[in-house]
Every structure is written in structure tokens, then in C-alpha cells.
Amino acid sequence: MARRPTIVDVAREAGVSKGLVSLALNDRPGVNAGTRERIQQIATDIGWRPNPAARGLTNRRAYALGLVVRRDPRIIETDPFFAAFIAGLETVLSDRGQVLVLSLVADQDAEERAYRTLAADARVDGFIVTDLLADDPRIDLITTLGVQAVTLGQPDVPTSFPAVLRDYAPGIAELVRYLVDLGHVRIAHVSGTDTMLHGHERRQLFVHAVRGEGAEPLVVPTDFSPEQGAAATTELLDLPAHERPTAIVYGNDPMAIAGMSVAQQRGLRIPDDLSVTGLDGSQIGRLVHPALTTLDNDPAEWGRIVASTLLDLVDGTAPVDRTLTPAGLIVRGSTGAPPTR
């Protein structure tokens, strides 16, 4: 295995000092245009690539971004968001010579340790912060650690980090209007808890939209796990007939699928006896029967925007929030007119 060419190999070939090679290769001023071109040519010819470890040692840069995800190990697989999100990150990262360091942890202790060691060991230049909580301690923590970050959604604490945002208001309004137009009056929402920011926001949007249509909102909070989604469904279906919702809007698709399953086990036909929707378009939603009405979502787009935002920030650009195309309604088989009684 031939030794990889280093900057001194390039310098020797070009007959210049390695300092100059560094300047030329990094497109820094102070190099004669001809010399620069010659050096760059030689570098590509002999297949030189910068060594991130060496570079990082002087630069204090890791050329890597960190993603720490905390999930209950039992339910970790049911989140349909991350795979495509990471694939989206990847496209941008690889283009820019960076890598993704992923840490999947089970509890808050391990989570904090992960953030601390990744930063302290200079393994990442910035963090991608997903699943924001109310009063999220990670914003402060990361600030203390002296690395950059980008958040998915807007934190409710002061932050100097940019956020990538998406407006769910029109999508949720459209979804609710669609249900009301079908004839639904009692519409329930199986939401996340108020400690989870995006769950909180969606819940508020839901209540507002339902009220706006003159219908009756009903909310059952959960932790977003399919198990609690199932339990919430049981609770709703156990209500006396005149309070029982005819449509249930679930905070995410896995909960919707679990909820459908509960309803079907009780002998309810979907959508004839009960309409069901998700709020976060996923592929599995297309596989179940009936296929799930939901809002669209493009995790890969999230990934691309998040990665470029954070990399720009790490490269010294001033932080700027970015906004994705708003969510839109996808009608599939799980929704229909309420039963006429």
C-alpha cells in the first residue's frame, strides 16, 4: 500500500516550500497565479488530499458534524424520519469533505456525555439538534462547549444558533378543513406532550384550526411513542358515543398506525367507522391498510438544508434561519365521511 502523498511531496514536485503549497491549495491570497495553478495541478496529479487529522490539529477543526439522538431503545426503530434525514445530510457533507458522527443514546445522561465528549475531543465542529424540548438544556450546553449548532425548529430559549423551520399551519389547516368538509365534527388529536416543542406547536395549530372551522377539538397528549398512541386511541374510543371523535389526527405516523390497529381490533372499519390521519408523511404510511392520510414531509430536504446551514456557520458565515416549503395534505385511504347514525 503506497504511502499517501503529503504536502511535502507536492512541494518537492513543484520545487517550492510547503508553506506556499498550503496557501495555494487553500486558495489564499499571496500566491502568484501561475504558481498556484501549477501547484494545484501537481496536487491533483499525484492524488494529494488533505489529512483531516493533521489539518484539524492546527485548525482546531474536526471537519465533522455530530448528530446525537436520544431514543428509548425499544421504540427507536419506529421513527421514520431519521434514515432519509441522514441521507440528506450525507449528500451535502460528502460534497464538502465532511463526515457525520452519529451517536444514538438511550437516556439523558448518556446524551449529555455524548455531547460533552464529542466536543471536548474535538470530534465535531457542530451539532445538529433535533427533537427540541421546552426549555431545552442542550442549547446552553452546546454553547458552553464552544461549538456550533443548528436546530430543527425554533427553541423557546434564547439561542444564537440558526434554525431550520417549516410552517405546519397551512398543512394542518388544510387537513382539518378537509375533515370538516367530509362531515366530521368531533375531531381528536393524539399529540405529543407540551415538553416537546414540535408536538406543542402542532397541537396549538390543530386546536386553532378546528375551532376556526367551528368543530370540537379534543386532545390527548402522549410521548409520541406508538404504545402511547395505542393507549390514547383506546381512551378515545371508550368515550360515550356523543363525545367519541369520528376522526383522529395523530401527531406522527407510527402512532397513527398503532391507533388504526387498535380500532381495527375493536372491529371498527377504517375509514367507514373512523377516520385516521398522521401528520408527518412517511413511507410506512403507504404500506398499511388502509394507507394513511397525512401531511407530506421530505426528511432528505431537511437534511440538506440543515447540513448546509451548519457548515456555512462553521465556516464563519453569520447564522441565518432557513425555511422549508410548508407541509401539504396527502389524502389516502384512511379518511372518509363519518358514519351516519
Added chain:
Amino acid sequence: MARRPTIVDVAREAGVSKGLVSLALNDRPGVNAGTRERIQQIATDIGWRPNPAARGLTNRRAYALGLVVRRDPRIIETDPFFAAFIAGLETVLSDRGQVLVLSLVADQDAEERAYRTLAADARVDGFIVTDLLADDPRIDLITTLGVQAVTLGQPDVPTSFPAVLRDYAPGIAELVRYLVDLGHVRIAHVSGTDTMLHGHERRQLFVHAVRGEGAEPLVVPTDFSPEQGAAATTELLDLPAHERPTAIVYGNDPMAIAGMSVAQQRGLRIPDDLSVTGLDGSQIGRLVHPALTTLDNDPAEWGRIVASTLLDLVDGTAPVDRTLTPAGLIVRGSTGAPPTR
């Protein structure tokens, strides 16, 4: 933000040279026991941690493992294996001061590039190779790149890398026997293609087990995607009644769920009209209705064993294959006696 203590800080405190500190901190011979202890004590006191970049520069070690996953971006999210698998990797990695570099790529070109650059840039010390193919080019590629690897399953090409293995024979035999005992005679398998090693193996085990029970195997190959799982189901259900299977064993759980959905859309009740099983126990399998009979699986266990195997190898231990507890049957609601006609 206080500067992190370096090895010279430890040396100064201890009143020794930094070379000696390095020896002491790495548990190398040639240091007086008392001195060593004193140095180590001081190191922990002032919170010293080795800087992986600096260390790697001399060592040619990245203190990181690489996982490159190639998936069609559209179906990437449906694989229930990876999240828990990665969580399993993580527990071992963090214990040993290592990190996981994850690359999710869409096509074979990007895949090869990922392997090459991660190795060439010294970003990882070894690769975790999943989803083995027949004649898998990655074994040779990684060997050429001069880094280590561990495979999930046994490659069909010569390899010097250790493998982590799991015996599916007893589980598949148990599953088939269970179906036969219920009264099924025509049992179909929606399998992976022969280019995918674990699909190939399971298919062979299935055919062998069904024949062994005196029943009739029927196999439809797919690419393991839910889409093709659905198509295969249609194909099977379109067969004339006397050829049509009464039970379908799917190569993985997402295909089984898609298949159930197809059957249910055709008005078939599961398990009364058709029994359905997966082969790779997942959590989503518990959420659908009816819940999916399948073989158990512990992706986190895979992760832990794989990580420790590869780290040992990187640390210089001779490669040894490891074997997991064999698969066992999990009976849930999607299987029952065949319809009496």
C-alpha cells in the same frame, strides 16, 4: 472557555517529561509503578483526555469505525434494523472512546466513493459491512484500502475479516413446523434475490424446511423492498385456488406488512383467509393489525457484538468469528389455521 489540558500540562504538574507521561497514560512498560500512578492521578485530576486527532496523527489511527449503508432513498426508512443496531454499536464504541462515522448513500458509485474517502482520509480504522451480496466487491475493496472490517454474515468470497453470524436454521424450521402443524400445506416464501446473501440463505433454509415437513414450498424473489413484497403478494394471490398458498412467509417484516395490506385490500381476513409471517422481528410488526408472527431478532445485540469484534481486531487481536443466539419463533396474531373449504 478554558483551554483543555494537554499532555504537557500533566507533565509540568508531575514534574516529568511529556514522553514519560505518554508511556504512563498508555499503560506501557518502562515506567516506575509509583510514577505511573502519580501521573495517572494528576491526569484525571486536571481532567486530561487524549486528543484523538493528535494521537491519530502519529498512530495512523482514527479512533472511529465506519458504517456505509447503501439504500434506495425512497425506501430507506422502512428498514427496522439499523436504528437499534447502531444504538448497540454505540454502547460499545463510547465505552472505548471511539465514535461511529455513518454514511448513507443512494447508489453503488457513491458507496465506493464513501469507502475510499473514509479510508484514504484516515477517518475510520475499520468498516462494518452489512447486507452482504454474492461475490461482494467490498471485501476486496476494503482489503485494498488497508483498513479492517467485520461482516454481518459470512461472505461467499475469500475474506480475512471476521464475521458475526446467526443461525436461522432452527428458527425457520420451527416457523415452518408451526405452520404445518396448523394445517398449512402450500406455504410460500417472498424472498430476497440470490444476489443478497442472507436472503439466499433464508430461502434455502425455507425450502429445505418445508420439504422436510412434506409440504410444498413456493418462492417469489424480490429486492426486499415493501413495493416488491406487495407485488409478489398479488402474484401469489392471483394463482388458481389449488395452487394458491394459505400461508406466506416474508423475508422481512416491512414486506410482510405490505403483503398483509394487499391481502386485506382484496377483502381477505388475516389470519382466517391467509396466514402471514415475517422473518426478522421488528417493533412495527407489533403495531399493525393483526400483529405479525415472525422470528425474533435483537439488532442491538448484533451491534454490540459487531463493534467489539471490530475494535478488538483494530487493536491487534487475531480475527475471530462470533455467533449470536439463534433465531426463535414469535407467534402473534397474523397466523392461524388455513381456511377449510
Added chain:
DNA sequence: TTGAAAGCGATACCAT
């Protein structure tokens, strides 16, 4: 057993 110094591959500063 310990210290001193060289080197890993790059960047950055100070001369010229």
C-alpha cells in the same frame, strides 16, 4: 527509569 528530541501532516507567522 527517565529526559530530550524528532516526527506525524498540515497551518501560520515572520522574514526576505
Added chain:
DNA sequence: ATGGTATCGCTTTCAA
């Protein structure tokens, strides 16, 4: 515009 050299944090000789 270019060369020389110190430096990043750590490991690894080689002497003493």
C-alpha cells in the same frame, strides 16, 4: 510572492 520555522498534541525513538 516565497522560504523557513514554529506550532498543534501526542507517540516514539534514542540517550543517558
